[in-house]
Amino acid sequence: MLVGIQLDNRQSQGTAPIDVADEMSLCLQEVALQRCQASFARLFNYFAPRVRSYALKQMGNEAVAMELVQETLTNVWQKAHLFDAEKGSPSTWIFTIARNIRFDMLRKQQNRKEDICADDLWPVLCEQTAAPGELGLDQQVTLDQVGQLFEALPDKQRQVIEAIYVQGKSQQEVAESLGIPLGTVKSRTRLALQRLKEMLSEDD
Amino acid sequence: MINLHPTDEQLLQFAQGLASPGLSLIIAAHMDMCGKCAARVAQFEGRLAEQALSHPQAAEPELQKMLDSIMALPAQTGVKPDCATFLELDGRKFALPRSLQRYAGKISGWSHMVGKLWQARVDLGIEGRADFIYMEKGGSVPEHTHKGNELTLVLDGEFSDGLNHYDTGDFIRCDGQHTHMPHTEADEGCLVFSLLDQPLHFTSGLARLLNPFSHLFFK
Structure with a gap:
């Protein structure tokens, strides 16, 4: 009987990570859209102790590890809008942020001029201007063609595309x-x- | 077509953040050009995240204070690229992969060398040296081998070296086992990014006279 219960537990654990990923994705969205503190607290309570354990292994020093945790989770709070669920899970996103911060912290510790920084290597925290691979526009069509197609877009879509791709916002x-x-x-x-x-x- | 890629081990080290900064940079630039390696690294990152973050950890009381101080901060936009997108040489403009764009503005100027070669050093603050090297049509580097490791990424054009033919995007590793003489017959020449941790060692003819001075040319 006991064995049966343990098996049940195991099964539910097996499916748990998927639910957690979905839940954490929603939390990130809520933080990005509403600065929702309850959602961030859930993200924080789940991830901060885990990032701390990673940081302790990597840095071997409690104070430095806590600095890494703080900087990682601060980025999650401030830049949640950069998370893209289509590219990977919340856990992967947060891991890559921690890895990047670790890289920059170690470079600083070694007193290197910060010539190579994590943002060059892994654009996890970079704003997407033109999403890579989404459309290789400049290679496939001429500017004139784009201009014509662009004019054909509904006003609201054109406004957004112009601000992002032309003005670089x-x-x-x-x-x-x-105000939307x-x-x-x-x-x-x-x-x-x-x-x-x-x-x-x-057109083709 | 891209035929030469970093090894899986190098990609894994890169994903972990454990590869050296120079190697990381040239792998990142290769990934900008190679969707296959980018996908492979994303796969590694997923697995690493699972290993590092999937086990529950005890909550530390100290973390509660941190939570409050973080939520007092305002939202922020991410880093925006603000760099030279092109590398210019003799009126020609070369588009660079994203990872290298910031360095186009950091070269210390082009120097014209023997054999229709142009070289522009980039100070990355790493061991060894990093250069953009451009070979004009018919240009060549005298035959040489390596005391250390040489990593080369083909950024634009193609070249051969007596061992192989290399195309845009190829990631080439050479060490003391390779003796080669890079040259290009492509009309548009060839631009590469090269990382060297030890001076080259020239192996043939008059070029051997260069060896005592090779640190001036290549290191």
């Missing part, structure tokens, strides 16, 4: 300047790029 900045939620900016961008892609393949 981040999605966050566009949301602020237009970040999620709306993201969905308009996605729809517009989808639309452009369709129009381009019709």
Whole structure:
């Protein structure tokens, strides 16, 4: 009987990580969109002790490890809008942030001029201007063609695309300047790029 | 077409953040050009994250204070690229992979060397040296071998070295076992990014006279 119970527990543990990933994704979204403190507290309570354990193994010093935890989780709080669920799980995203910060901290410790920094190597915390691989526009069509296709976009989508791809604003900045939620900016961008892609393949 | 890639071991070290800074940079630049290696690294990152972060850990009381201080901070935008996208030589412009763009503005100028070669050193603050090297059509580097390791990433164009033919995006590793003479016959020449941890050792003819001075040329 006891054995049966243990087996049950194991099974539910087996499916747990998927649920956790979904839950943490939602929390990140809530932090990005609403600065939701309850969601961040859940992220923090789940990840901070785990990042601390990673940091202790890597840095071997409690104070330095805590610094790494603090900087990692601060980035999660401040830049949650950079998380993209299509690219990977929340845990992978947070691991890569911690790895990047560790890299920069070690470079600093070695008194190196910070010539090579983590942002060059892994653009985890960089704003996406033109999403790589999404559309190789400049290689496939001329500027004139793009201009024509661009004019054909619905006004609201064109406004967002122009701000991001022509003026080089981040999605966050566009949301602020237009006074619309970040999620709306993201969905308009996605729809517009989808639309452009369709129009381009019709052209071929 | 890209035929030469970093080894799985190098990609794993890169994903862990344990590869040397120079090696990391040239791998990152290769990944900008090679979707296959980028996907492989993403796969490694997923596995590493699972290993590092999937085990529950006891909550530390000290963390509670940290939580409050973090939430007092405002949101922030991410890092934005603000760099020269092109490398210029003799009126020609070369597009660079994302990882190397910041360094286009940091070269200490092009120097014209023997054999239709141009070299621009980049100070990365690492052991050894890093250069952009451009070979004009018909240009060549005298035959040499290596005391240490030489990593080369083909950024634009193609070249051969008597052992192989290399195309844009190829990631080439050479050490003391390789003796080669890079040259290009491509009309547009060839631009590479090269990392060297020890001076080259020239192996043939008059070029051997260069050896006592090779640190001036290549290190």
